[in-house]
Amino acid sequence: MMSDQTAVAQVQPVRTEAYLDFLQMLSGVALVMFMWAHMILVASVNLDLGGGRVMNWIAHFFEATYMAQIGGPMIALVMLAHFVLAARKLPFKAREQKEMWRHSVRLNHLDTWLWVIQAVTAFIILIMGCIHMWTVLTDLPITAQKSGARIQGGWWMLFYIFLLPMIELHVGIGAYRIGVKWGWIKRSNRQFFHGLENKITLIFITIGVITLFTFYVLVKPM
Amino acid sequence: MGRPLKFNIFRYNPEDPASVPHMESFHLEETDAMTLYIALNRIREEQDPTLMFDFMCRAGICGSCAMMINGRPDLACHTKTKALPAEINLMPLPVFKLIGDLSVDTGTWFRNMNERVRSYIHTDKVFDPNADEERMSNELADEIYELERCIECGCCVAACGKANMVPNFMGATAFNRVARFMMDPRDQRKTDDYFEIVATDDGIFGCLGLLGCEDVCPKDIPLQDQLGMLRRKMGWASVRHLFDKILPGGDAKKK
Ligand code: HEM
Ligand code: SF4
Ligand code: SF4
Ligand code: FES
Numbered sequence: 001m002m003s004d005q006t007a008v009a010q011v012q013p014v015r016t017e018a019y020l021d022f023l024q025m026l027s028g029v030a031l032v033m034f035m036w037a038h039m040i041l042v043a044s045v046n047l048d049l050g051g052g053r054v055m056n057w058i059a060h061f062f063e064a065t066y067m068a069q070i071g072g073p074m075i076a077l078v079m080l081a082h083f084v085l086a087a088r089k090l091p092f093k094a095r096e097q098k099e100m101w102r103h104s105v106r107l108n109h110l111d112t113w114l115w116v117i118q119a120v121t122a123f124i125i126l127i128m129g130c131i132h133m134w135t136v137l138t139d140l141p142i143t144a145q146k147s148g149a150r151i152q153g154g155w156w157m158l159f160y161i162f163l164l165p166m167i168e169l170h171v172g173i174g175a176y177r178i179g180v181k182w183g184w185i186k187r188s189n190r191q192f193f194h195g196l197e198n199k200i201t202l203i204f205i206t207i208g209v210i211t212l213f214t215f216y217v218l219v220k221p222m
Numbered sequence: 223m224g225r226p227l228k229f230n231i232f233r234y235n236p237e238d239p240a241s242v243p244h245m246e247s248f249h250l251e252e253t254d255a256m257t258l259y260i261a262l263n264r265i266r267e268e269q270d271p272t273l274m275f276d277f278m279c280r281a282g283i284c285g286s287c288a289m290m291i292n293g294r295p296d297l298a299c300h301t302k303t304k305a306l307p308a309e310i311n312l313m314p315l316p317v318f319k320l321i322g323d324l325s326v327d328t329g330t331w332f333r334n335m336n337e338r339v340r341s342y343i344h345t346d347k348v349f350d351p352n353a354d355e356e357r358m359s360n361e362l363a364d365e366i367y368e369l370e371r372c373i374e375c376g377c378c379v380a381a382c383g384k385a386n387m388v389p390n391f392m393g394a395t396a397f398n399r400v401a402r403f404m405m406d407p408r409d410q411r412k413t414d415d416y417f418e419i420v421a422t423d424d425g426i427f428g429c430l431g432l433l434g435c436e437d438v439c440p441k442d443i444p445l446q447d448q449l450g451m452l453r454r455k456m457g458w459a460s461v462r463h464l465f466d467k468i469l470p471g472g473d474a475k476k477k
Pocket of ligand 3 (some may be wrong): 381394434
């Protein structure tokens with residue numbers, strides 16, 4: 001029996017780890033795309049200075065076509081899958097965590113710190129992202145007025161102002177590192193993409209802050 | 223008069239039951255064109271003959287003298303003290319087995335690595351000593367040589383977060399070695415053969431892309447480009463295999 005399996009293993013290499021890493025990349029790309037799109041859609045509330053006509057129209061469109069009802073849970077599933085796939089790379093043993101931390105402090109190397117940031121923000125996003133999705137998706141339809149009322153309650157403002165940079169850091173670093181790991185970012189253009197990542201992250205954080213300001217100050221709650 | 227330099231050096235002799243790991247300080251006056259090689263030899267000659275560290279070529283060729291210099295792995299023989307602050311911390315490379323003080327056993331690790339990637343040209347051609355040598359274009363020879371320059375110093379391994387976490391991780395030097403053989407037309411191994419060697423969680427799919435390796439390699443070998451190339455090649459090979467398997471008419475065993 002044993003020798004049969006050995007023979008089979010010799011014919012074809014085990015490919016599971018390759019598939020899982022490939023899926024991790026795909027789920028990462030999908031989530032990056034989603035987060036950027038999400039930010040642009042939510043920021044539509046700024047277009048008429050918090051009046052909410054554009055945002056409500058977009059929200060209505062997504063609900064009328066059932067994209068919110070189906071897409072929302074789908075994104076949650078992708079996020080869950082991404083979490084499971086990416087967490088395979090995280091240190092869960094105390095010894096590994098200690099080594100990684102010691103190493104990061106000792107080497108004090110930017111890209112290594114970026115990864116540590118990504119690993120930490122991941123868990124914050126996992127928890128806060130779930131809370132956010134549950135709150136919004138169990139209270140459809142989405143309207144600017146309802147979101148405004150929630151944010152003006154105060155606690156949600158704190159919640160979002162904290163979650164925003166966590167997401168943008170995780171996503172920006174993630175996009176950069178996908179490029180590095182899959183060889184699209186090379187030694188010759190690494191500086192450029194590093195700069196681009198910083199700029200994109202900053203731009204999205206800025207849009208996010210402006211949008212939160214609009215919700216907090218300009219939107220008339222119901 | 224040169225700068226007064228302070229060296230804080232890791233001391234520990236695992237062979238000696240009475241020895242406990244600690245840092246010990248030494249003082250030296252900086253001289254012209256002083257390297258850490260010169261400084262360490264002076265300390266050993268003038269202050270403490272029991273200090274352990276490795277050197278051979280003192281010219282960045284043999285790879286023996288890698289150590290953590292103010293937290294960063296580099297070759298002691300090509301590091302000028304002038305480029306460092308007046309206080310210099312020296313530690314042995316992590317990941318590798320400690321022999322004593324600054325000396326670590328990179329040899330066993332690299333031997334194991336070379337065996338794992340089967341680091342030799344695989345061919346079933348029989349060598350004919352009377353025939354002309356096989357030709358290779360200059361450009362290709364240059365490209366192969368670029369990767370062949372690895373001196374097995376271990377800096378990239380010490381700088382790798384993954385290798386620090388997971389002792390079995392192959393490390394950038396192994397990926398570089400595989401890339402070198404993939405390039406070589408004399409090696410008859412196919413993608414699947416390489417796949418078996420590197421396409422695992424301890425191999426290329428475990429690489430986190432932190433580029434510590436790329437940023438410290440004292441020979442400036444383009445490690446980043448090899449990592450990316452390998453992951454992409456191995457990733458696509460697995461996807462193509464999957465498609466061959468699930469699409470009608472495909473035959474995964476062909477390749
Ligand atoms: C549910 C919570 C999440 C957790 C626990 C998590 C965890 C992680 C971890 C640990 C990594 C590093 C993987 C590695 O180094 O190989 C990672 C990578 C990444 N994450 Fe997340 N993540 C989460 C949510 C998200 C979300 C919501 C997005 C996008 C909106 C995202 C985008 C990315 C990207 C693009 C990468 C890089 C992928 C790669 O290196 O292949 N993640 N994630
Ligand atoms: S790749 Fe560079 S750092 Fe790594 S062992 Fe070779 S020469 Fe040293
Ligand atoms: S890029 Fe990969 S091999 Fe290089 S230091 Fe990072 S994890 Fe290690
Ligand atoms: S002594 Fe040979 S590389 Fe430094």
